[in-house]
Amino acid sequence: GQQLNQSPQSMFIQEGEDVSMNCTSSSIFNTWLWYKQDPGEGPVLLIALYKAGELTSNGRLTAQFGITRKDSFLNISASIPSDVGIYFCAGLGANSKLTFGKGITLSVRP
């Protein structure tokens, strides 16, 4: 099935560093969501974006919904060890279905 594009597959950063993740799609979405998944758990919603161009923050997380509605990015500032996990972007279409990327595995070195 269709998936959004997230790359690279893995990212390694030092504790305290900022990190940015991008997500692109060939299709337009009305809502973009960012989720974090820990091993053995379901995805946990981090941020939801509803309007093209919207910039939203949630603590150390900032996300933006691209003007074309075909992309989004997520920034994590001042990373900490518990930021380790898999980050998924997801597009919500008019049909209520979420389309996910393959995820980016983030590792944080103390």
Next chain:
Amino acid sequence: GAGVSQTPSNKVTEKGKYVELRCDPISGHTALYWYRQSLGQGPEFLIYFQGTGAADDSGLPNDRFFAVRPEGSVSTLKIQRTERGDSAVYLCASSLISNDEQFFGPGTRLTVL
């Protein structure tokens, strides 16, 4: 308040057997979704309920898969004649209304031997 819960957390079965996976959505959420996640992939849509009815079942891979939500709350995903390729994590999500933020349960890890 309780989040989405799923049971069992793990299910091991033999090829050809029948399995049922259960999802309890967040109380008051009218929409319920099933997704399947294979290793190294993002979740993929299976079926979506609005109330008691399946609004979209286009993601079900074949007619061995079926899901119900008879009272508009709890849902059961049923897989007949399981195959090894059905092994995956089955995730359930719910949202207050359609086209809204979806909140996921912990998933059921299905292993077909």
